[in-house]
Amino acid sequence: MSLTRCWRLWPTADKTVLPCRWLYASLHTSSICKKSHKKLQYSIGNTIEILGKSYETDHLTNTTPAILKKVGTNLHNTPGHPLNHICRRIETYFNSAYVRRGNPRFSVYNRLSPVVTHEQNFDSLLVPANHVSRSPQDSYYINSEYMLRAHTSAHQRDLVRTGLDAFMVIGDVYRRDAIDSTHYPVFHQLEAVQLFSDFELFSDMPNPESMSLFEPGVRDDNKQERHTLQTALLLEQTLKSCLEGLMRALFGQDLQMRWVGAYFPFTHPSWELEIFYQGEWVEMLGCGVMEQKLVDSAGATDKAGWAFGLGLERLAMKLYSIPDIRLFWSTDSGFLTQFKNKNFDEPITYKPVSKHPQCVNDISFWIPESFSSNDFYDLVRSVAGDLVEQVTLIDEFVHPKTGRGSHCYRLVYRHMEKALTQEEVNSIHQQIEASAAEQLDVQIR
Ligand code: DAH
Numbered sequence: 001m002s003l004t005r006c007w008r009l010w011p012t013a014d015k016t017v018l019p020c021r022w023l024y025a026s027l028h029t030s031s032i033c034k035k036s037h038k039k040l041q042y043s044i045g046n047t048i049e050i051l052g053k054s055y056e057t058d059h060l061t062n063t064t065p066a067i068l069k070k071v072g073t074n075l076h077n078t079p080g081h082p083l084n085h086i087c088r089r090i091e092t093y094f095n096s097a098y099v100r101r102g103n104p105r106f107s108v109y110n111r112l113s114p115v116v117t118h119e120q121n122f123d124s125l126l127v128p129a130n131h132v133s134r135s136p137q138d139s140y141y142i143n144s145e146y147m148l149r150a151h152t153s154a155h156q157r158d159l160v161r162t163g164l165d166a167f168m169v170i171g172d173v174y175r176r177d178a179i180d181s182t183h184y185p186v187f188h189q190l191e192a193v194q195l196f197s198d199f200e201l202f203s204d205m206p207n208p209e210s211m212s213l214f215e216p217g218v219r220d221d222n223k224q225e226r227h228t229l230q231t232a233l234l235l236e237q238t239l240k241s242c243l244e245g246l247m248r249a250l251f252g253q254d255l256q257m258r259w260v261g262a263y264f265p266f267t268h269p270s271w272e273l274e275i276f277y278q279g280e281w282v283e284m285l286g287c288g289v290m291e292q293k294l295v296d297s298a299g300a301t302d303k304a305g306w307a308f309g310l311g312l313e314r315l316a317m318k319l320y321s322i323p324d325i326r327l328f329w330s331t332d333s334g335f336l337t338q339f340k341n342k343n344f345d346e347p348i349t350y351k352p353v354s355k356h357p358q359c360v361n362d363i364s365f366w367i368p369e370s371f372s373s374n375d376f377y378d379l380v381r382s383v384a385g386d387l388v389e390q391v392t393l394i395d396e397f398v399h400p401k402t403g404r405g406s407h408c409y410r411l412v413y414r415h416m417e418k419a420l421t422q423e424e425v426n427s428i429h430q431q432i433e434a435s436a437a438e439q440l441d442v443q444i445r
Helices: 020-034 082-097 152-161 229-251 292-297 312-320 325-329 373-387 422-439
Strands: 047-050 053-056 107-109 115-117 146-148 166-174 186-196 256-264 267-277 280-290 304-311 359-367 388-398 405-413
Touching: 082 166, 082 186, 082 229, 082 312, 152 166, 152 186, 152 292, 152 304, 186 229, 186 312, 229 256, 229 267, 229 280, 229 304, 229 312, 256 280, 280 292, 280 312, 292 304, 304 312, 312 325, 359 422, 373 388, 373 405, 373 422, 405 422
Parallel strands: 107 166
Antiparallel strands: 047 053, 115 146, 166 186, 186 304, 256 267, 267 280, 280 304, 359 405, 388 405
16 A cells, blocks of 8 residues: 555554655645645535535635546445445455344444535544645545545544444545546545453453453553553454454355554554565554544543554455556456356456556646646546556656756557457547646646
């Protein structure tokens, strides 16, 4: 998982390096926030419609029509779609492993609107006000109050507030990112939370009445200040055995796994789970003991719990050998029929429909001061849709005399369902050049 895709945002002891984009963002957050996005499709004071509601645009609006078109697609709820197969497999695991008085313990929320407030997406999860993840370069803002959720964690606090103590949230999430075979600005996550009262957590211990969830203590690498060591250890144990069981249920009983320490603003301690699959270690999910401050803020002051979040495309790409993330959005029968009418727990290996040749075209331009690569990636998505397989920044330099910056990007065009002609590619490429010049203030070289 690239760092831009996750919330492991402050370096941990073993991972001290942040990519430049994060460093840049952390140093310039305030100026980025002030940056005008009028060049991206909307002007201030317009309204945009999302799922039947109107939102007034303002200086923060950076959603594009191409992105808004994806909202409401509901791939994860579409029977026969690989993402739906995966969800059903995960739900089946939870429903058999976690039962309360004969009923599934975890409730499933898979139709929550992806439109959330900034407060839900960040503040409710204790993400600091100046945190790099809030940069408009990385998220899709609808306006100064609303955004498209960047993760399903955005619903944690509100669902706990409704009184739930075990739930899953499944849904589409939106992040501005690079263009390649594993990144797409919309993808899907599955989130789960389980809370325990002292009675529930200590029920298997010899002297449950003598044990307590909380104590005034100190925070260290292994626990939060409010939790007893027993609380922290039992939460860790139940969380890890739940997730190891889930991965074995999906990938087979002999699966090799390892836990890696991580950082998230909303959990402590936190981990990532990696699996050894087809010869390499692959990061599968993030998880941890929920920050007690978050649990308390949701009114569950007598409970402690754990949470995790995983990316469904990443899981499905591994499990079904799907080579390109754009395929999940394909309407072509060559892809869909390989999953449709199959039982969700049947082993399926995707057989690539013949790959059509790629066309490669470069584009070079002088950039204005406020330029960000993600603005260009969004523009490419808006103009070319899924015809672009990959965009790579292959050269950048600053002119020694004028001080102007220049970027050169390589665009790889390939249709997943038919061969593109050179004329078609040229025409799209020219449209990208013209739109970039007009909307991003770049000067084509
Ligand atoms: N929201 C995180 C992300 O998008 C994933 C995650 C990590 C979810 C830890 C959690 C958690 O619930 O406890 O990268």
